[in-house]
Amino acid sequence: MDAFRLVVTVVVMVGVVVAILLFERRRADRITRDTGRMAQGRPEGEAPDQDRRPE
Secondary structure, eight states, X not given: OHHHHHXXXXXXXXXXXXXHHHHHHHHHHHHHHXXXXXXXXXXXXXXXXXXXXXX
């Protein structure tokens, strides 16, 4: 019974680590996208294919 608990604990911990890594990957992609938009001078909500109006 102790071996079963150990295996279940390890499997759950691996699942949690994988979930955290997947979440952080998406977050890192959003940060990269947003900082790229900021560097180009576009607001956050503006799509990359929209033309900017001359100001």
